[in-house]
Amino acid sequence: MTRFTSIVQKQRDFFSKDATRPLAFRIDVLRRLKSAIQKRESQWYAAIAADFGKSRFDTYTTEFGLLYGDIDETIKELPRWSRRRRVRTNLANLPGRSYLIPEPLGVCLVIGAWNYPYLLSLSPVVAALAAGNTAILKPSELPAATSQAMREMVAAEFEPELFSVVEGGVSETTELLEERFDKIFFTGSPAVGRIVYMAAAKQMTPVTLELGGKSPAIVAKDSQLQHAAKRIVWGKFLNAGQTCVAPDYLLVDRSVQDELLEQLRRCIERFQYKVENNNYPRIINERNFRRLADLIDPAKVVVGGMCDESSYTISPTILRDVTLDDRVMQEEIFGPILPVIGYSDVDEAIAAVRSLPKPLACYIFTHDTVLRDRLLGRLSFGGGAVNDTLMHLSNNNLPFGGVGNSGIGSYHGEAGFRAFSHNKSVLDKPFWFEPDFKYPPYSERKLKWIKWLLG
Numbered sequence: 478m479t480r481f482t483s484i485v486q487k488q489r490d491f492f493s494k495d496a497t498r499p500l501a502f503r504i505d506v507l508r509r510l511k512s513a514i515q516k517r518e519s520q521w522y523a524a525i526a527a528d529f530g531k532s533r534f535d536t537y538t539t540e541f542g543l544l545y546g547d548i549d550e551t552i553k554e555l556p557r558w559s560r561r562r563r564v565r566t567n568l569a570n571l572p573g574r575s576y577l578i579p580e581p582l583g584v585c586l587v588i589g590a591w592n593y594p595y596l597l598s599l600s601p602v603v604a605a606l607a608a609g610n611t612a613i614l615k616p617s618e619l620p621a622a623t624s625q626a627m628r629e630m631v632a633a634e635f636e637p638e639l640f641s642v643v644e645g646g647v648s649e650t651t652e653l654l655e656e657r658f659d660k661i662f663f664t665g666s667p668a669v670g671r672i673v674y675m676a677a678a679k680q681m682t683p684v685t686l687e688l689g690g691k692s693p694a695i696v697a698k699d700s701q702l703q704h705a706a707k708r709i710v711w712g713k714f715l716n717a718g719q720t721c722v723a724p725d726y727l728l729v730d731r732s733v734q735d736e737l738l739e740q741l742r743r744c745i746e747r748f749q750y751k752v753e754n755n756n757y758p759r760i761i762n763e764r765n766f767r768r769l770a771d772l773i774d775p776a777k778v779v780v781g782g783m784c785d786e787s788s789y790t791i792s793p794t795i796l797r798d799v800t801l802d803d804r805v806m807q808e809e810i811f812g813p814i815l816p817v818i819g820y821s822d823v824d825e826a827i828a829a830v831r832s833l834p835k836p837l838a839c840y841i842f843t844h845d846t847v848l849r850d851r852l853l854g855r856l857s858f859g860g861g862a863v864n865d866t867l868m869h870l871s872n873n874n875l876p877f878g879g880v881g882n883s884g885i886g887s888y889h890g891e892a893g894f895r896a897f898s899h900n901k902s903v904l905d906k907p908f909w910f911e912p913d914f915k916y917p918p919y920s921e922r923k924l925k926w927i928k929w930l931l932g
């Protein structure tokens with residue numbers, strides 16, 4: 478028994494009444510969720526600003542906008558995703574029909590990360606409820622005001638047996654993980670991902686793990702450097718670098734390194750990153766601020782490097798002549814520090830990426846399609862973009878998730894619906910055709926038939 482046994486049981490009882498299965502019910506739930514958020518938008522802007530100084534512009538573009546788009550698309554596509562799908566039937570099973578029936582899994586636990594707290598908590602919940610499950614959300618405790626805002630909204634608008642929020646940190650999550658769920662969806666670090674995976678294994682619970690890692694950006698010598706710099710700077714310093722798919726480090730052909738560094742510097746200057754300009758949030762807490770400040774080697778700073786302890790801000794920082802042995806290359810940075818490593822041959826860049834655990838994202842800047850395909854073919858990563866950063870995650874037709882150390886499974890759009898569904902495989906046969914050859918007594922003639930059928 479834990480503090481959460483009763484809510485899990487309530488949800489299980491509710492799920493077993495089959496009320497969540499009808500399409501109309503699920504669509505209604507999604508509509509209610511969207512309007513509940515819309516009603517509170519201004520309070521929620523204030524909460525996230527209080528938590529880490531995130532602006533309305535950034536909050537709309539990277540949280541509400543994506544969330545509303547997600548809900549709208551899910552409502553529109555849900556009838557198609559939920560349909561029973563016919564698949565081909567093999568010769569041995571003819572006459573017959575084969576189909577897949579998506580069914581909800583049951584009671585789902587969603588554990589959120591702090592860096593895009595609304596989106597990363599509620600987007601998986603959208604998929605869970607759309608698929609006909611019940612959901613318990615445990616948002617990250619670090620942004621306390623957003624976590625509270627979500628709990629209050631859910632308590633006011635939803636029946637707890639369908640959707641409820643548990644607030645808290647390690648001790649609450651540890652207790653929650655002692656309960657049996659039918660699905661656990663976790664967003665966070667690979668280290669905690671392992672804890673969640675082990676707890677899920679005890680109960681044989683399926684998981685989706687959306688983790689992080691060191692995502693490279695590779696800039697080839699033929700790249701359009703001005704545009705590449707703009708897109709890299711935007712992707713890196715959005716949310717002060719606290720983005721799971723931000724370019725963690727830069728690999729650049731040495732012949733264009735100086736020019737790229739100059740373009741990056743100009744871009745940072747032009748974007749005028751400052752908390753007061755509403756385009757640059759704080760580092761989430763003191764622990765992360767100190768960790769990041771320690772990663773900056775003053776001897777390697779070419780841009781920025783200023784750390785203000787009173788406001789937990791770190792200016793956009795670029796380090797050059799970094800090596801794989803430097804401390805900044807030993808862990809995911811998750812902050813506004815961009816180490817730059819030069820390469821002479823693209824094989825060096827490939828070897829560098831491969832020497833680290835498989836990343837969540839990878840960005841390739843080149844016009845050379847042969848080089849592009851070589852990199853895409855030889856590097857393993859969750860997802861990525863050619864000549865851009867981050868934007869792949871805003872295309873819901875691209876399942877979003879990691880590989881190896883950066884995660885298990887994926888979501889967004891239909892992939893999210895599938896992540897929270899089981900595809901029941903059914904073979905449906907008539908009685909009117911009953912060949913005898915699979916039944917005993919066996920004979921050589923029957924075996925011949927079987928060989929013909931099975932190939």
Ligand code: NAD
Nearest residue numbers: 589590591616617646647650665666669687688689690721
């Ligand atoms: P985190 O792993 O510290 O925390 C994530 C969640 O786990 C929180 O809700 C937290 O309360 C809980 N938690 C923390 N320690 C725990 C423990 N010992 N036992 C049980 N639960 C525990 O991650 P974070 O700091 O919130 O986020 C940063 C990490 O998340 C980075 O690695 C980043 O790349 C990754 N991330 C990934 C995605 C993605 O979509 N793949 C998105 C955002 C962040």
